[in-house]
Amino acid sequence: MPSGSPSSAYTGIGNGKSRANPAWHNLDTTYLDNLRTLGLTPDSVDLVVLTHLHTDHVGWNTHEVNGSWVPTFRNARHITSRVERDFWAGYAMDAPRRQMFEDSVIPVEQAGLLDPVEVPGDGIEIAPGMRLLPTPGHTPGHISIHLSSAGQTALISGDAVHHPVQLAHPSLNSCVDIDATQAETTRRRLLASLAGTGTLLLGSHFPAPTGGHVLSESDAYRLGHQASGAGAASS
Ligand SMILES: [Zn+2]
CATH class of the missing domain: 3.60.15.10 (Ribonuclease Z/Hydroxyacylglutathione hydrolase-like)
Known part of the structure; x- marks a missing residue:
């Protein structure tokens, strides 16, 4: 993808997400088109690794279809660490973070695609x-x-x-x-x-x-x- 383009600067945010940060709000980037240019369709992706569960690293987990957030990479195993998932499960989230989980993490989890792994x-x-x-x-x-x-x-x-x-x-x-x-x-x-x-x-x-x-x-x-x-x- 073109270096320095707006889309490459916000790879992890996702499109159309309601975010308090104006720079992250309701983006319309060419991220998926950029992947296709590299020969990768969303359905061809079989592994997604989430380094951590922050807003700017989970956004493309989902995209909006008919008003619902559904997994973007529906054939992919989405890996995060067990410690990371357990930490946020027990975290008292404010409303924006809860919304982020609901639109970008929970749909993947409910689809059976989230795979928290033990990392020694x-x-x-x-x-x-x-x-x-x-x-x-x-x-x-x-x-x-x-x-x-x-x-x-x-x-x-x-x-x-x-x-x-x-x-x-x-x-x-x-x-x-x-x-x-x-x-x-x-x-x-x-x-x-x-x-x-x-x-x-x-x-x-x-x-x-x-x-x-x-x-x-x-x-x-x-x-x-x-x-x-x-x-x-x-x-
Ligand atoms: Zn972070």
């Missing part, structure tokens, strides 16, 4: 080359996704790292981290594990070009975007 400390492989890692703090059951394919690796951090500035200053938390201390511990552990490796860090909220390699710099890190990365060597 050393992670769990859910498909060949796809491993879920526990990265708690932003939310209690937050997970990141480690991918390996054709000799290359990448890590989708979800909201364990919100912005590249947190590489230079790992102690900076997002105001929406539920447990700030745990979030920092997780972020430091994650960045240390990635530093100097060939694993591409794909931040869910990073500005374009989104992906980069974690490079050590003084007592912290920076995001490198070398064109000479492993992916450029294929031709």
